[in-house]
Amino acid sequence: MPEPKTRRRGTELEQAILDAAWAELRDVGYARFSIESVAARAGTSKPVIYRRWSNRAELVFASWGAQAPIEHFSPDTGALRTDLLVLFTRIARRADAMMNEVIAGVMSEVFRHPEVAELLRARLHGAPVAAVVQTIVERAVERGEIPPVELTPRAGRLPFDLVRNDSVLCRAPMSNDAIVELVDGVYLPLLRGLALARDDG
Known part of the structure; x- marks a missing residue:
């Protein structure tokens, strides 16, 4: 049987979200960038992202700063x-x-x-x-x-x-x-x- 996935928390989860946001930016640009798409890429939910970044501009700044x-x-x-x-x-x-x-x-x-x-x-x-x-x-x-x-x-x-x-x-x-x-x-x-x-x- 496959081992259950370990739930990501803290910095590991944040890095996954930032990586997903950067990939989304590169693929679709800012105009089509959405929190929902980032959540899908990162394998998490919109509420999890909004608890850390209140809007998409804030998330974009954070993902840029991580590069x-x-x-x-x-x-x-x-x-x-x-x-x-x-x-x-x-x-x-x-x-x-x-x-x-x-x-x-x-x-x-x-x-x-x-x-x-x-x-x-x-x-x-x-x-x-x-x-x-x-x-x-x-x-x-x-x-x-x-x-x-x-x-x-x-x-x-x-x-x-x-x-x-x-x-x-x-x-x-x-x-x-x-x-x-x-x-x-x-x-x-x-x-x-x-x-x-x-x-x-």
């Missing part, structure tokens, strides 16, 4: 520039994985539903990329590459904002040349400017 997460990512190549190149590349590849139609679909929800707009604002303000940038900058200061920098919250999450803007406008995977341009032409000058401003202050 190549930034939280525990901390490049340490030994140089500020190459650390930033690795970070920007990581963010860009995450943006590439999140299809433009999905981004457009979520943004349309933002304009129609204030609760989704608030969710997006909260996720942007709490984006883990700022903590990663802070670690990269602190290491660069310790190596003597740059003077101490006071990294504002907006400056800390700017790598994410720059990549997201390029991805949405160009509607194509970001090239390596574009990543180099953002690092060399925008972000490194910004960090050096912040360091000078701190010294002058």
Whole structure:
């Protein structure tokens, strides 16, 4: 006789739902994405999903965040520039994985539903990329590459904002040349400017 299936709980169940949501997004896009379809893929029920995520936009954000997460990512190549190149590349590849139609679909929800707009604002303000940038900058200061920098919250999450803007406008995977341009032409000058401003202050 076949062994009975073990009931999934906790993180195992959540991961199954997030994987199912991501597969559904890739197959049908945001416009046709539904909690019911995700539940069927994950082998669970709609109430189980709604106990964790209150709407489909929230579930989409969560499934996106589970792809190549930034939280525990901390490049340490030994140089500020190459650390930033690795970070920007990581963010860009995450943006590439999140299809433009999905981004457009979520943004349309933002304009129609204030609760989704608030969710997006909260996720942007709490984006883990700022903590990663802070670690990269602190290491660069310790190596003597740059003077101490006071990294504002907006400056800390700017790598994410720059990549997201390029991805949405160009509607194509970001090239390596574009990543180099953002690092060399925008972000490194910004960090050096912040360091000078701190010294002058």
